Amino acid sequence: MPELPEVETTLRGLQPHLINRTITSIQIKQPKLRWPVPAEILTLQQATINSLSRRAKYILMYTDQGNMIWHLGMSGSMRLLADQQPGSKHEHIKITLHDGFSLRYIDPRRFGALLYTDSDPLCHKLICDLGPEPLTEEFNTEYLQQKCATRSSPIKTLIMDSHTVVGIGNIYACESLFLSGINPRTKACKISFHRLEKLVNSIKSVLQQAIQLGGTTLQDFTQTDGQPGYFAQKLNVYGNKTACPNCGKPVSRIIQAQRSTFYCTSCQK
DNA sequence: AAAGACACCTGTCCGC
């Protein structure tokens, strides 16, 4: 499910409700997520949440006693509800706050994770070697060209690799390649500086617009108040439901790296 | 080092 815009939307929804709140209890109803939820999480009962941030698709929660690292996997979402509200079928974790609200982690496929660290989450081994954030200056055409120069893999695979740049999943990879007119199968090292510049700009604008609209809801994703994201209406090629908005020809679907790629064979060369 | 395949899990949809 969640790519960078959905994780950012989740973060922004949580922040005002979690900062400076004290945890009164933590219920782990289903510890079998992508990795087992570590027992140390339970030591955070009575902890006060100091701050929240995002790195790649991870949500980082800093408390006065230790830190949580969350990942939403393919189908995860987080909601804030009154504590007495019953949980849904796939609610795996419930964190109750002193103010009567509780944070619920819902994840039907259980590809997500909750990890614990008492040091800086940015130094965690899953996080420390990641590529730059796409919406920062650090992600620019010179950087991408240097990454592409030695790579024969398709450009779509490369921009989805978190060691190149973080946060771009299947939807936004397809959409940004469409906006920049690049065929997803093109070998990364064969793309000119000018076209990479268009790609960098497309990535930034598509992610920014998606964040503004609260992300993309296809099935599971909801914002923390239960609302869907509205970017689905802006998708040009992903999902293949309509013709190419540019030329009217049918959108093609191919498989790359075991994932569906949607693109227009006449507009993307 | 880099590219590709596979694994993890549940739900939904489509064709027969």
Next chain:
DNA sequence: TGCGGACAGGTGTCTT
């Protein structure tokens, strides 16, 4: 109505 198969927003790890 039921059943099998394909497919779904991610990514670490293993194999080539």
